[in-house]
Amino acid sequence: MKIVIIGNGPAAIAAAETIRGQDRSCEIVMLSRESVPFYSPCPLAEYVEGSVPKDHLFLRDPAFYSRSGIDIRYGRPVIRIEPQTRQVWLAGNEAVAYDQLLIASGSKAFVPPIPGLATAKGVFELKTLDDAEGILERIKTARRAVVIGSGFIGLEAVQALIRQGLDVTLLEAQAQVLPAMLDREMAAIVQQRLTAHGVQVHTGCGAERILENENGVRAVMAGGCEIPCELVICAAGVRADLSILEGSGIASNRGILVNDHMQTNVDGVFAAGDIIERPDVPEKYRVLPIWPNAVSTGRIAAWNMLGIATRHPGLEAVNVVRVFDTPIASFGTQTAEDCLRWQDGNGAVRKVLLQEGRVIGGQLIGEINGTGVLHEMMKKGIAAERFGEALAHPGFSYAHFMQPSRAVKWA
Amino acid sequence: MEKTVSKTIFTVVENCVACKSCEIACAVEHSCSKTLAGAILETPLPQRRITVEGVGAYSYPSRCQHCSDASCITACPTGAMQRDGNTDAVFSDHDRCIGCWMCVVVCPFGGVTADPVNKKALKCDRCPERTAKGEAPACVSACPTGALLFLTPEEFAAQRRQATAHAAVCGESTTKLNGMDILRSLKGAN
Numbered sequence: 001m002k003i004v005i006i007g008n009g010p011a012a013i014a015a016a017e018t019i020r021g022q023d024r025s026c027e028i029v030m031l032s033r034e035s036v037p038f039y040s041p042c043p044l045a046e047y048v049e050g051s052v053p054k055d056h057l058f059l060r061d062p063a064f065y066s067r068s069g070i071d072i073r074y075g076r077p078v079i080r081i082e083p084q085t086r087q088v089w090l091a092g093n094e095a096v097a098y099d100q101l102l103i104a105s106g107s108k109a110f111v112p113p114i115p116g117l118a119t120a121k122g123v124f125e126l127k128t129l130d131d132a133e134g135i136l137e138r139i140k141t142a143r144r145a146v147v148i149g150s151g152f153i154g155l156e157a158v159q160a161l162i163r164q165g166l167d168v169t170l171l172e173a174q175a176q177v178l179p180a181m182l183d184r185e186m187a188a189i190v191q192q193r194l195t196a197h198g199v200q201v202h203t204g205c206g207a208e209r210i211l212e213n214e215n216g217v218r219a220v221m222a223g224g225c226e227i228p229c230e231l232v233i234c235a236a237g238v239r240a241d242l243s244i245l246e247g248s249g250i251a252s253n254r255g256i257l258v259n260d261h262m263q264t265n266v267d268g269v270f271a272a273g274d275i276i277e278r279p280d281v282p283e284k285y286r287v288l289p290i291w292p293n294a295v296s297t298g299r300i301a302a303w304n305m306l307g308i309a310t311r312h313p314g315l316e317a318v319n320v321v322r323v324f325d326t327p328i329a330s331f332g333t334q335t336a337e338d339c340l341r342w343q344d345g346n347g348a349v350r351k352v353l354l355q356e357g358r359v360i361g362g363q364l365i366g367e368i369n370g371t372g373v374l375h376e377m378m379k380k381g382i383a384a385e386r387f388g389e390a391l392a393h394p395g396f397s398y399a400h401f402m403q404p405s406r407a408v409k410w411a
Numbered sequence: 412m413e414k415t416v417s418k419t420i421f422t423v424v425e426n427c428v429a430c431k432s433c434e435i436a437c438a439v440e441h442s443c444s445k446t447l448a449g450a451i452l453e454t455p456l457p458q459r460r461i462t463v464e465g466v467g468a469y470s471y472p473s474r475c476q477h478c479s480d481a482s483c484i485t486a487c488p489t490g491a492m493q494r495d496g497n498t499d500a501v502f503s504d505h506d507r508c509i510g511c512w513m514c515v516v517v518c519p520f521g522g523v524t525a526d527p528v529n530k531k532a533l534k535c536d537r538c539p540e541r542t543a544k545g546e547a548p549a550c551v552s553a554c555p556t557g558a559l560l561f562l563t564p565e566e567f568a569a570q571r572r573q574a575t576a577h578a579a580v581c582g583e584s585t586t587k588l589n590g591m592d593i594l595r596s597l598k599g600a601n
C-alpha cells in the first residue's frame with residue numbers, strides 16, 4: 001500500500017509515526033511545500049524575540065525520515081488532487097499516485113485585501129520559519145513596526161518586537177483585543193498590559209493602505225492617519241488553505257469536512273490538522289486550529305487509513321497565550337446565562353461560564369492553573385452546579401470530584 | 412522484548428490527613444541542595460509538584476497521573492513534554508520548555524502547573540534520581556499515613572484485596588487506621 005501525505009507539520013508527522021508504529025511495509029511519501037525538516041511554528045515568536053535557539057524549533061533528529069522509512073520530498077507543493085485516478089499533482093506537472101491520501105497541509109495566514117499588504121517589501125506573516133527569518137533580517141534595520149491583528153499570533157509578535165527594542169503599534173479592526181478569546185472586560189485588562197509595556201494599541205481601527213518607498217514599507221494608513229514604520233506583520237487570523245481542493249470533489253466549508261474517523265466525502269482521502277472542519281459537532285468544536293488537535297487528528301487519520309476503525313473523541317476547544325508573561329487562557333464560548341467570577345486584586349481574573357448548570361466556557365487571566373480541569377468538565381458535560389462559587393477559584397481542582405466518595409468513607 | 416511493568420505512585424485517598432509532608436519533601440527533592448535547610452534559602456524558592464487540596468474536611472494529594480495516553484504530551488508543541496523510555500514517567504525537559512502553558516490547559520487532572528517565575532511547566536517527574544537508586548519518590552517516602560504508595564499495579568491490587576478482605580472478615584474496624592481515625596485519635600489524646 002502506498003500512503004501519500006500532503007504536508008510536513010505536526011498532523012502529517014503524527015500520522016506518519018502512527019502508521020510506521022503499526023506497519024513497517026507500506027510505502028509513505030510526504031510532500032512538503034517547505035524545504036526544511038519538521039519544525040514547530042509555535043515558538044516562532046520566541047525565536048524572533050531571541051529566547052529560543054533555532055535548533056530547538058526542529059522536533060526530530062536529522063535521521064528521522066530515513067530511519068522511519070518516510071520518503072520526504074521537500075519543496076514539492078501539491079496544486080491539485082485527482083481522486084478519480086488516485087493521483088495528486090505537483091507544480092511542474094508531476095503526478096504522484098496514492099492508495100490512501102492524507103491532506104495535512106494546514107492553514108495559511110489570512111491577508112485582508114488592503115492595497116500593498118500582499119506585495120510590499122517589509123510586510124510579513126508569522127506562520128512559517130521563512131517568515132520568521134524574513135522578520136529577523138528586516139529588524140536589523142527597522143525601528144518601528146505595525147502589527148495588524150490582535151489574535152494570539154499578533155500578540156506574540158508584538159511582544160517579540162518590543163523585546164527586540166522596536167516601537168510597536170497594534171491595529172485591531174474590532175472594538176477589542178483578542179476578540180476570539182475574550183469578552184470586552186477581560187480584553188481591557190490585556191490592553192492595559194500592552195499599553196503598560198509601551199505598545200500603541202488602536203482598537204476599532206483597521207489598516208487601510210500600505211505606503212511604500214524604495215526600501216519597501218514606510219507607513220501604514222489607518223483610521224485616516226499615517227503610522228510610520230519599516231516593518232509590518234500581518235496577523236489577521238488563519239484560514240484553512242483550500243486552494244488545492246479545486247475540482248477534486250472533496251467537500252469543504254471553512255475547512256475540509258471530515259467525520260470522526262477523519263474521512264472526507266471521497267473514498268481513500270483523509271484530512272487532519274488545521275485544515276479540517278467537523279460539521280457533526282456543536283459550533284465551538286468545529287474548527288480549532290491548534291497544535292493538540294493537529295497531533296490527535298493526525299493519529300486518528302492514520303489508524304483509519306490502515307483500516308483500523310478509530311473514532312476521534314472530539315477537538316480541544318482551548319487556547320492560551322502569554323502577553324508580557326501574563327498567561328491568558330480561554331476555552332469554549334464567551335457568552336452565557338451565568339458567569340462565576342474570581343479575582344485577586346492583583347490583576348488576576350477568572351471567569352467560568354455556565355449554561356443550564358454546565359460549564360460551557362471560561363476566560364482566565366493571570367492565574368490559569370486548573371484550566372484543564374474546567375475544560376474537561378465542559379467536554380464531558382459534567383453537572384457543575386453543586387460546586388458553586390468554588391468553580392472559578394484557582395483552588396478548584398480534581399479533589400472536588402473526590403468529595404462524594406470521601407463523604408461515604410468518612411461518615 | 413518484554414517490558415517489565417514499572418512501579419508507579421498510588422494514592423489511598425482515605426489515608427490523607429492533609430499534613431503536607433509530601434509537598435515539602437517534593438520541593439526539597441527538586442531543590443539544588445536537596446536538604447530542607449538549604450532549600451528554604453534558595454532563590455527562586457524550589458517549587459513542589461504535588462498539592463494537597465482540601466475541600467471541607469476532605470483532602471487529596473493532587474499530582475500528575477502519568478497517563479498512558481497523556482494529553483500534555485500531545486499538546487506540547489516543543490517536544491519538552493515526553494515519556495521516559497525506561498520508567499514510563501511523563502516529564503518536561505526544562506531546557507526545551509518555553510512556558511506556552513498548552514499542557515496546563517489540557518491536563519484534565521490539573522497535573523501541570525505554570526511556574527510564572529521560571530516560565531517552565533512544573534509537574535511530578537516521579538523522582539528519577541531516587542528511583543534509579545531503588546528508592547521511592549520523595550512524596551511517598553515522606554507520607555506518614557500510607558496515603559501515597561510506590562508499587563507496581565499488581566502489588567497495589569494485591570494490597571487492596573488484602574485490606575478489603577480483612578475489613579470483610581474483621582468488620583469495618585480494621586487494624587489499619589484511615590486518615591479520619593488518625594485525626595480523631597489525635598483529638599482524643601489531648
Ligand SMILES: Cc1cc2nc3c(=O)[nH]c(=O)nc-3n(C[C@H](O)[C@H](O)[C@H](O)COP(=O)(O)OP(=O)(O)OC[C@H]3O[C@@H](n4cnc5c(N)ncnc54)[C@H](O)[C@@H]3O)c2cc1C
Pocket residue numbers: 006007008009010011012031032033034040041042043044045076077078079104105106107126127128153156241244272273274275289290291292294320488511513
Ligand atoms: C506563530 C504561531 C504560534 C502558534 N502557537 C501555538 C500555541 O501556542 N499553541 C497551539 O496549540 N498552537 C499554536 N499554533 C498553531 C499550531 O502551530 C498549528 O495548529 C499546527 O501547526 C497545525 O498543524 P498542521 O500540521 O495542521 O499544519 P501546519 O503546521 O501548518 O503544517 C502544514 C504543512 O503542510 C505544508 N504544506 C502547505 N501547503 C502545502 C501544499 N500545497 N503542498 C504540500 N505541502 C504543503 C507546509 O509546508 C507544512 O509543512 C501557532 C501557530 C503559529 C503560526
Ligand code: SF4
Pocket residue numbers: 474475476477478481482483484501517518519520521522523534
Ligand atoms: S500532566 Fe496531566 S495529562 Fe499529563 S500525564 Fe500527568 S495527569 Fe496525564
Ligand code: SF4
Pocket residue numbers: 486487488489490491492503507508509510511512513514515531532
Ligand atoms: S509549557 Fe512547556 S511542557 Fe508545557 S506544553 Fe508548553 S513547552 Fe510543553
